[in-house]
Amino acid sequence: MDDQDQGYIGDDGEIHYRKRKPKLPFQPGNNTVLVVALIGAVAVIIATIIPVSTGKETKPFICNIIGSVLTVCSGSLLIDRQNINETQVALEQLQTAFAQTQTAVVQSLLATAPAHLLTNTLVPTPTVNWSAILDVSSGKLWQDTGISVEKGQHIRLEVVSGVWKKSPNAPYTHGEGSGYICGQSDCVEPMPKFPTDGLIGQIGDQLFFVGQGTTVVTEQSGTLSLRMNDGDHDVWDNNGDLSVGVAILN
Numbered sequence: 719m720d721d722q723d724q725g726y727i728g729d730d731g732e733i734h735y736r737k738r739k740p741k742l743p744f745q746p747g748n749n750t751v752l753v754v755a756l757i758g759a760v761a762v763i764i765a766t767i768i769p770v771s772t773g774k775e776t777k778p779f780i781c782n783i784i785g786s787v788l789t790v791c792s793g794s795l796l797i798d799r800q801n802i803n804e805t806q807v808a809l810e811q812l813q814t815a816f817a818q819t820q821t822a823v824v825q826s827l828l829a830t831a832p833a834h835l836l837t838n839t840l841v842p843t844p845t846v847n848w849s850a851i852l853d854v855s856s857g858k859l860w861q862d863t864g865i866s867v868e869k870g871q872h873i874r875l876e877v878v879s880g881v882w883k884k885s886p887n888a889p890y891t892h893g894e895g896s897g898y899i900c901g902q903s904d905c906v907e908p909m910p911k912f913p914t915d916g917l918i919g920q921i922g923d924q925l926f927f928v929g930q931g932t933t934v935v936t937e938q939s940g941t942l943s944l945r946m947n948d949g950d951h952d953v954w955d956n957n958g959d960l961s962v963g964v965a966i967l968n
Contacts, residue, residue, distance in 0.1 A: 848878075848963035852944070856882035856956035860920060860943040865964055867921060869939045872967040875919060876931035882958030884915035884948050893917035893960050894929045895947070906949030917960060918947045933967070 727733055852863050867873060881890040889896050895913020902910065909918050909925055917928040922940035926932065927947070944962060946953065 847965065849965050851878060851961055851963050853880075853959055854917065854944045854946075854962050855959045856884070856915075856946045856948075857953050858945065859950055859953065860945050863942045863944060863964065865942045865966075867936050867939065867942060867966065869936055871936045873934045873936060873942070874931075874963075874965045874967055875928050875934070875944075876963050877917065877928075877960050878963045880958065880960040882915070882946065882956065882960060884946065884952070885955050886957070888915065890958060891915060892930055893962075906952065907947050908945075909947050912947055914947055915956075916947045917944065917962065919944050928962070 850863070850865060854861055877893040881892055883890045884896070893916060895916030898914050899912065900907055900910045900914060907914055908920075909927060912918065912927045913929075917930075919926050919928050919934065920943045921934075921936055922938040924937045924940075926934050928944070942964065946956060948956060
């Protein structure tokens, strides 16, 4: 009996012996090939989605472990992350520079263009036949129109053309004002409760806001004067002028 024989009791009650099957050396079959293929696929995926930086090149993590065995480690798939970041920053800088240049050009044109060349499409269409059309400068104080009125008369005033602004950085308007209202007790504007750069009028002691247009009932007799609603010491940097139509309705 060999040491590798296996004993068993047969149907006849006797002890019998049989040879053990010898162990075969390892032979990869179909299942082993499948496992190896799966391991390779997983390695490729890991190599693709988990990059690490090495100098200027960005290589998949698995490449730094197993070298260039996998094709994913080939130079054709290497990404220069630093160059991409630098290119993106350069594009953003160009975009910002273009926007700044565009804004500067527009502001320069508005600041240097004569007032009569700027658009007047927002100016109301005259509603009456004017008794006079007067030029009102943004850089002067009260400007006497030479038009005398009596108490109780109705006077129509409208901006018929022109634009002005109260400072180099302010927008041009057609007499309505850009919206800023001082509204304080220490304001320097003649009418602090109305837009600073709006068109205003005066007859004697009566002050009134004209804007782009208004109809006034005179409270006293006197001469009509017009100006921008700005401080006496602030008109030096104003720009532009308005043409104002004046009509005495009764």
